[in-house]
Amino acid sequence: MTTKSTSTDNRSIVAAAFGGLVDTGDVASVEQVLSDGFVHHRPDSTSSTKAEWLVSIRASLENIAGMQVEIKHMLADGDHVMLHSRRRLPSGPEITVVDIMRFEDGLIAEAWETIEPAAEAAGHLEWWAAGHR
Structure with a gap:
């Protein structure tokens, strides 16, 4: 298999695993990969x-x-x-999320x-100010 494929x-x-999780709450779609x-x-x-992360995902399903x-x-x-995404709960703040996944033998290893709340992004830029170097 080539790098491109x-x-x-x-x-x-x-896309399939996380789409299944977000669209239907199907934790198995992520668990299997x-x-x-x-x-x-x-x-x-x-x-x-893996076990700890899946427990936290299952516990959060009702909230998301x-x-x-x-x-x-x-x-x-x-x-x-x-994966770079923006997410919003029906009655909650918008967040920006960056997920990086490393694969090994066809599975996420x-x-x-x-995660950054979108409303706090400007405040986080202060880290770059001269006094924070």
């Missing part, structure tokens, strides 16, 4: 195993019902897929996730 395949896997050794990483340096997801970008390069 692998990237396309990996992108299709991510995660490797047994899957690790999910958060910006606060915490990580969770009706969530609107707008895919801004989905990029694939070899064994990595990056690792994922990194960064």
Whole structure:
């Protein structure tokens, strides 16, 4: 399999799995594409195993019902897929999310996730100010 076809395949896997999760709450659509050794990483340096991450996803399903997801970008390069989206709950704030997934043997082996409330984005730019160097 060439890098191009692998990237396309990996992108299709991510689109189908996460589409199933968002559209119908089908956690199995994601579970089946995660490797047994899957690790999910958060910006606060915490990580969770496949089992731990799936428990948190199942627990959040009720809270994310009706969530609107707008895919801004989905990029694939070899064994990595990056998904950039904007998400909004019916009665909640809008968030911007970047997910990066690394594939191994046709399954997602690792994922990194960064979430930023859209309303806080301007305030986070202060990190770049001269006093924060």
